[in-house]
Amino acid sequence: RNRCLVTGGAGFVGSHLCTYLVERGDHVICLDNLFTGSKQNIAHLLHYDNFEVIRHDVVNPILLEVDQIFHLACPASPIHYKYNPIKTLKTSFLGTMNMLGLAKRTRARFLLTSTSEVYGDPLEHPQTESYWGNVNPIGERSCYDEGKRVAETLAFDYQREHGIEVRVVRIFNTYGPRMALDDGRVVSNFLAQALEGHPLTIYGEGKQTRSFQYVSDLIKGLVTVMDGPETGPFNVGNPTEFTMIELAQLVKEVANPDAEIIFQENTADDPAKRKPDISKIKNTLGWEPKVALRDGLLLMIDDFKERLKHER
Amino acid sequence: RNRCLVTGGAGFVGSHLCTYLVERGDHVICLDNLFTGSKQNIAHLLHYDNFEVIRHDVVNPILLEVDQIFHLACPASPIHYKYNPIKTLKTSFLGTMNMLGLAKRTRARFLLTSTSEVYGDPLEHPQTESYWGNVNPIGERSCYDEGKRVAETLAFDYQREHGIEVRVVRIFNTYGPRMALDDGRVVSNFLAQALEGHPLTIYGEGKQTRSFQYVSDLIKGLVTVMDGPETGPFNVGNPTEFTMIELAQLVKEVANPDAEIIFQENTADDPAKRKPDISKIKNTLGWEPKVALRDGLLLMIDDFKERLKHER
Ligand SMILES: NC(=O)c1ccc[n+]([C@@H]2O[C@H](COP(=O)([O-])OP(=O)(O)OC[C@H]3O[C@@H](n4cnc5c(N)ncnc54)[C@H](O)[C@@H]3O)[C@@H](O)[C@H]2O)c1
Ligand SMILES: NC(=O)c1ccc[n+]([C@@H]2O[C@H](COP(=O)([O-])OP(=O)(O)OC[C@H]3O[C@@H](n4cnc5c(N)ncnc54)[C@H](O)[C@@H]3O)[C@@H](O)[C@H]2O)c1
Ligand SMILES: O=c1ccn([C@@H]2O[C@H](COP(=O)(O)OP(=O)(O)O)[C@@H](O)[C@H]2O)c(=O)[nH]1
Ligand SMILES: O=c1ccn([C@@H]2O[C@H](COP(=O)(O)OP(=O)(O)O)[C@@H](O)[C@H]2O)c(=O)[nH]1
Ligand SMILES: O=c1ccn([C@@H]2O[C@H](COP(=O)(O)OP(=O)(O)O)[C@@H](O)[C@H]2O)c(=O)[nH]1
Ligand SMILES: O=c1ccn([C@@H]2O[C@H](COP(=O)(O)OP(=O)(O)O)[C@@H](O)[C@H]2O)c(=O)[nH]1
Numbered sequence: 038r039n040r041c042l043v044t045g046g047a048g049f050v051g052s053h054l055c056t057y058l059v060e061r062g063d064h065v066i067c068l069d070n071l072f073t074g075s076k077q078n079i080a081h082l083l084h085y086d087n088f089e090v091i092r093h094d095v096v097n098p099i100l101l102e103v104d105q106i107f108h109l110a111c112p113a114s115p116i117h118y119k120y121n122p123i124k125t126l127k128t129s130f131l132g133t134m135n136m137l138g139l140a141k142r143t144r145a146r147f148l149l150t151s152t153s154e155v156y157g158d159p160l161e162h163p164q165t166e167s168y169w170g171n172v173n174p175i176g177e178r179s180c181y182d183e184g185k186r187v188a189e190t191l192a193f194d195y196q197r198e199h200g201i202e203v204r205v206v207r208i209f210n211t212y213g214p215r216m217a218l219d220d221g222r223v224v225s226n227f228l229a230q231a232l233e234g235h236p237l238t239i240y241g242e243g244k245q246t247r248s249f250q251y252v253s254d255l256i257k258g259l260v261t262v263m264d265g266p267e268t269g270p271f272n273v274g275n276p277t278e279f280t281m282i283e284l285a286q287l288v289k290e291v292a293n294p295d296a297e298i299i300f301q302e303n304t305a306d307d308p309a310k311r312k313p314d315i316s317k318i319k320n321t322l323g324w325e326p327k328v329a330l331r332d333g334l335l336l337m338i339d340d341f342k343e344r345l346k347h348e349r
Numbered sequence: 350r351n352r353c354l355v356t357g358g359a360g361f362v363g364s365h366l367c368t369y370l371v372e373r374g375d376h377v378i379c380l381d382n383l384f385t386g387s388k389q390n391i392a393h394l395l396h397y398d399n400f401e402v403i404r405h406d407v408v409n410p411i412l413l414e415v416d417q418i419f420h421l422a423c424p425a426s427p428i429h430y431k432y433n434p435i436k437t438l439k440t441s442f443l444g445t446m447n448m449l450g451l452a453k454r455t456r457a458r459f460l461l462t463s464t465s466e467v468y469g470d471p472l473e474h475p476q477t478e479s480y481w482g483n484v485n486p487i488g489e490r491s492c493y494d495e496g497k498r499v500a501e502t503l504a505f506d507y508q509r510e511h512g513i514e515v516r517v518v519r520i521f522n523t524y525g526p527r528m529a530l531d532d533g534r535v536v537s538n539f540l541a542q543a544l545e546g547h548p549l550t551i552y553g554e555g556k557q558t559r560s561f562q563y564v565s566d567l568i569k570g571l572v573t574v575m576d577g578p579e580t581g582p583f584n585v586g587n588p589t590e591f592t593m594i595e596l597a598q599l600v601k602e603v604a605n606p607d608a609e610i611i612f613q614e615n616t617a618d619d620p621a622k623r624k625p626d627i628s629k630i631k632n633t634l635g636w637e638p639k640v641a642l643r644d645g646l647l648l649m650i651d652d653f654k655e656r657l658k659h660e661r
Contacts, residue, residue, distance in 0.1 A: 122506040130442045130499065155486060173481050174467060175517075175582065177509075179502040187442065187499040190491040194434040205487075270487065 038087070039063040040102065042145075044095055044136060045109030047074030049216050050150070050208075050255060054107060055079060057256050059088050066101065069110065070094040073117050078215050095132030096124075101139065105263060106147045108136045111185075113152075115178065115304065116221035122180035129184030130191070137195040140202075148204040148263045149192045151270065153311055154182045155207060163312040166207070166270050176306045189270065196268065204262050209274025209313045212333060213252030214340035218348055224249060227285055228334065228341050231292035233349075241303030243282040246310040250275035251333035254326035261324045274313035275326040284330075291334045350399070351375040352414065354457075356407055356448060357421030359386030361528050362462070362520075362567060366419060367391060369568050371400050378413065381422065382406040385429050390527050407444030408436075413451065417575060418459045420448045423497075425464075427490065427616065428533035434492035441496030442503070449507040452514075460516040460575045461504045463582065465623055466494045467519060475624040478519070478582050488618045501582065508580065516574050521586025521625045524645060525564030526652035530660055536561060539597055540646065540653050543604035545661075553615030555594040558622040562587035563645035566638035573636045586625035587638040596642075603646045 041058050045051040046067030051074065058065045064087045067079055071092060082088045093099055095110045111128050112118040118125045133149065140147040156164045157172030172182045189205055196203040212224035227237045250273070258273035279287070282298075289296045318324045328336075353370050357363040358379030363386065370377045371394055379391060380403045394400045405411055407422045423440050424430040430437040445461065452459040468476045469484030484494045501517055508515040524536035539549045562585070570585035591599070594610075601608045630636045640648070 121510070123503070123510055126499065126503055126506065127446070134439070157481065169469065169483055169485050171481050174498040174501050175505040180506055183495075183499045183502040186486040187438065187495045189486050190495040191435070191438055193487040194438065194492055198433070198435055 039104050040066070041105045041107060042066045042068060042101060042103045043107045043109065044068045044132070045074065045111060047071060047076065047078050047090070048109065048113070049078070049213070050211065050252065051109045052078035052215055053213065053252050053256050054109070054259060055082055055088065057260065059085050063087065066091060066103065068093050068095070073112050073217060073220065095135055096127050098135050098138065103143055103145050106136050106140055106145050107259065107263065108133060108148060109150045114217070114220035114222045118181040119177060125180040126184050129188050133188040133191050137191060137201060141195065141199050146202040146204065146263065147192065148206065148259065149188055150259070151185050151189050151205055151207045153207055153209040153272070153274065153313065154178070155186050155189065156311070157182060158306065158308040159311065162310055163276065163314040164272065165314040166272055166317055173306050178306050203268050205268060205270040206259060206262050206273050207270050208255060209250055209272065209311065210247045211250045211252055211255045212337065214337045218344060223247070223281060223284065227288040228292055228337065229345060231288050231296040232338070232341055232345055234293065234296065236297035236299040237285045237288065239281050239285055239298060239300050241307065243285070243300065244280050245307060246278045246280050246312065248275050248278050248312045249330050249333070250326055251328035251336070254328055258318065258324050261322050262318070265322045267321055271318040272313040272315050273318060274315065276313055276315055277330065278310070278312045279330065287331060288334060291331060292338060351416050352378070353417045353419060354378045354380060354413060354415045355419045355421065356380045356444070357386065357423060359383060359388065359391050359402070360421065360425070361390070361525070362523065362564065363421045364390035364527055365525065365564050365568050366421070366571060367394055367400065369572065371397050375399065378403060378415065380405050380407070385424050385529060385532065407447055408439050410447050410450065415455055415457050418448050418452055418457050419571065419575065420445060420460060421462045426529070426532035426534045430493040431489060437492040438496050441500050445500040445503050449503060449513060453507060453511050458514040458516065458575065459504065460518065460571065461500055462571070463497050463501050463517055463519045465519055465521040465584070465586065465625065466490070467498050467501065468623070469494060470618065470620040471623065474622055475588065475626040476584065477626040478584055478629055485618050490618050515580050517580060517582040518571060518574050518585050519582050520567060521562055521584065521623065522559045523562045523564055523567045524649065526649045530656060535559070535593060535596065539600040540604055540649065541657060543600050543608045544650070544653055544657055546605065546608065548609035548611040549597045549600065551593050551597055551610060551612050553619065555597070555612065556592050557619060558590045558592050558624065560587050560590050560624045561642050561645070562638055563640035563648070566640055570630065570636050573634050574630070577634045579633055583630040584625040584627050585630060586627065588625055588627055589642065590622070590624045591642065599643060600646060603643060604650060
């Protein structure tokens, strides 16, 4: 049986990944400090024999025996990673170092969930993996962006220096059921606002763009890269680009046609546009996203309605 | 008496900084693991009452009582930082984190010696401090470049989160007496080659540029920033730009007119040009470099001749 460690496994993406791996029949260890994740996200897995949970902070070393390490642990939304930027940096650097140390000792294969934020406010559009990025090293977002960049550096250097099997995925904006209601990301904000009859808050003029990927597409991408023969980095995202105004209109349409839209001040260093070039993963591993934004939004409405009832 | 900690104090820049501070009358603690530094570099300071040495690796925590921390410890030449890239990353991240932790506990002022390499292979020329850089996150130089970028992020986040008094200096190529003979940097290579009658080795076509600062100018810059009121980052360098061909010709002229020049293959990701815009430090703190390249080279010939006799 394949023994998989999923750090950050009680978070949004992690819980979907654990579900996929458990259902595939792997033995799954979910490791999480429950900073932004929750027990509720993995409650449906607790009765499986091939699933277990460890409450642990990746900033500290840990000894485990595993074959594959999916390293996701890291606050991912601006609200959460700016809450304690030093802790975010420690999680990114020390957490990745410890998991690479674990990979080195056990000879496990290691996958890092990096991010499109390594491209910063990109001057190349769409972004290919060979683009070096445009990132502010000393701004308010830097703890996340630079933390992930140096985590990638660590991963490549462990591969070069110790021959660890490394996989690096750069995830673009992802949405779906179990997104934290309070994480401030745009899809969860808009959908919760629409369902609660509050105005949808567009930051800035709303002309900035993002490309949104449904979580099931991402999970297939992660597993494809982990089980595939190449290090990457691979962009994993949906290349269909939307302005925030277009997204707000779509959310209104599917969730509440009467919802208002209002404009608020934007945050510092907000990237103006972002869209993955996914030729590399498509051509080498045959992966591409399947779920269109409208369909994906419809798939998360029930989960959001249910949780808005209980969590607020 | 001002208690100064100089990490990396037995290195090239550190030894000149310790000398300056000891002569100014400060109490100086030189902390070094002697990876690229040497006891010989600080031998002339050992008889001073206000000087002491600790052999310690900044990757590990340490308790000291100080007022100012000049944090230099980090391998600085490509040969040395590529020798063990993972150790370079640990030194940059953990070393800076530990020294910031020390600054937080003692309320000492903290200065980071960052580098022009945070600009990478710059697309903006000359480089101002507001330029975000063009750095490969996963290449062979990344352990140094990304290590320094994330060290800057840490410094700014300790300032924002804990109110530490932080100073950040981005040092451009510096040369002078006590440069390690084997560190592979271009000025030390060319000068040693010329003095030993070997051919000067230009990597690539020799059209790449650098701007070379004499070490005494740098030391005044570091102290000016540390004692000044502003965080920075400040570029500290000499804006006069030379191609490697021009540098080779100048070294021939001052050290050995008969020396040959040969061309060799260049290394990966070598920046094509580099030149500091120093308006910020000039306008806010009144610092600017004084020593021209020809004069600086003349000032280091005796030291190099002496050491070539004993060290080779
Ligand atoms: N969701 C996206 O759009 C997106 C985009 C790019 C990258 N990513 C990356 O994917 C990963 C998962 O993101 P997510 O959207 O599921 O976020 P999330 O916040 O829902 O999940 C992160 C999980 O990591 C845990 N965690 C945080 N710090 C930890 C620590 N020090 N020790 C142990 N556990 C810790 C949290 O408790 C949480 O369960 C992250 O690495 C993130 O950077 C996500
Ligand atoms: N010289 C330049 O042109 C230049 C340019 C840009 C930045 N800098 C920065 O200035 C600083 C000093 O550079 P330098 O040219 O004097 O290099 P150097 O190699 O001569 O000095 C570095 C010193 O740090 C020590 N050191 C390295 N790792 C250590 C560790 N883990 N613990 C304790 N000590 C450690 C070394 O033994 C050495 O004495 C470095 O931070 C470097 O990045 C130098
Ligand atoms: O099973 C392991 C093996 C290592 N590590 C940690 O991973 C880090 C990096 O390990 P590596 O072997 O690279 O570093 P070293 O111990 O040589 O500094 C170290 O801090 C270890 O404590 C861990 O948490 N679990
Ligand atoms: O309520 C919100 C939350 C976010 N955004 C904008 O949506 C985009 C995506 O933000 P998010 O935090 O979801 O992701 P990231 O910036 O990390 O891509 C950014 O331009 C935000 O300014 C918005 O208009 N309204
Ligand atoms: O005098 C000190 C104080 C702290 N540290 C180290 O600096 C790091 C960062 O300190 P901080 O207080 O920020 O972190 P914390 O201990 O809260 O994780 C820690 O690893 C400490 O061991 C140190 O070496 N000397
Ligand atoms: O013997 C040498 C050593 C270096 N270089 C070149 O000189 C420049 C400066 O290299 P150095 O290592 O001194 O500093 P850095 O690249 O860090 O600026 C680079 O373009 C190198 O390719 C060279 O032509 N001959």
